[in-house]
Amino acid sequence: MKRLMMLISAAALLSVSWAATSAVAGIHDGVSGGGGDVVKGRIIFDSGLGDDVPACAGCHGTGGMGSDEMSTPRLAYQVEKYIWKQLEDFATDKRMDNAMYQMNDIAKAMTREQRRDVSAYVHTLKTPTLGSDLDAMRRAGDDVGIVHKGKVLVNYGDEKRGISACMSCHAFNGRSAGNMYPAIGGQKYNYLKHEMEAFRLGATTSSKDDEQARDNDHQAQMRKVAANLTDEDIANLAAFLTVSRPSTAGNPSAPRH
Numbered sequence: 010m011k012r013l014m015m016l017i018s019a020a021a022l023l024s025v026s027w028a029a030t031s032a033v034a035g036i037h038d039g040v041s042g043g044g045g046d047v048v049k050g051r052i053i054f055d056s057g058l059g060d061d062v063p064a065c066a067g068c069h070g071t072g073g074m075g076s077d078e079m080s081t082p083r084l085a086y087q088v089e090k091y092i093w094k095q096l097e098d099f100a101t102d103k104r105m106d107n108a109m110y111q112m113n114d115i116a117k118a119m120t121r122e123q124r125r126d127v128s129a130y131v132h133t134l135k136t137p138t139l140g141s142d143l144d145a146m147r148r149a150g151d152d153v154g155i156v157h158k159g160k161v162l163v164n165y166g167d168e169k170r171g172i173s174a175c176m177s178c179h180a181f182n183g184r185s186a187g188n189m190y191p192a193i194g195g196q197k198y199n200y201l202k203h204e205m206e207a208f209r210l211g212a213t214t215s216s217k218d219d220e221q222a223r224d225n226d227h228q229a230q231m232r233k234v235a236a237n238l239t240d241e242d243i244a245n246l247a248a249f250l251t252v253s254r255p256s257t258a259g260n261p262s263a264p265r266h
Contacts, residue, residue, distance in 0.1 A: 050130025140251030159249030
């Protein structure tokens with residue numbers, strides 16, 4: 010009898026532990042539930058759902074490559090959970106689209122299931138990792154950052170200034186460590202720069218008070234780092250990350266997340 014009671018108590022403790030772990034995971038992810046329908050997501054991405062939900066490809070490009078001209082992000086190779094969380098945050102105004110001023114209305118016009126379907130499809134986009142053409146941007150007169158200076162911050166950070174290494178959360182060359190940390194390597198230069206500036210503003214200002222601020226990062230992790238970044242730091246980080254590749258000649262395997 011005593012042994013039976015011990016087994017029951019152990020089972021109860023495991024159940025409580027599992028429930029607590031699940032609750033924490035739910036808080037971290039900001040999303041829960043099963044996977045979306047890739048086929049339905051592709052239809053939304055390529056064709057949209059009428060006037061209120063235009064085709065995602067119209068701004069994010071065929072294959073989800075993104076656009077510097079429109080400051081839209083590259084979606085290919087992005088983490089599914091991260092994409093879904095951003096759509097949920099746009100739908101609930103936890104994140105404001107302060108670049109194109111469209112995503113909040115578009116996300117609200119979709120059902121939760123449709124947002125998950127799009128996220129599932131986006132995760133299947135495996136187009137080549139091609140960021141921005143910095144040489145072309147320089148020839149056009151754009152003032153872009155210095156790649157090797159950005160590499161130092163990505164790999165090592167700057168402890169004296171309270172800047173954590175980007176790779177500690179986003180992994181090698183920003184290819185993502187999975188879960189809720191997005192892939193930022195190969196991302197468009199203008200988008201990277203814009204979002205880091207938005208996080209920096211969000212460190213002191215709520216997005217409810219200023220749409221240019223971004224404050225939907227988990228536990229303010231990005232805001233804490235961005236608060237210590239100068240304009241030069243941001244330009245340099247964006248320069249290195251946009252030309253970064255997810256693998257090396259010695260390890261050509263594609264990242265999995």
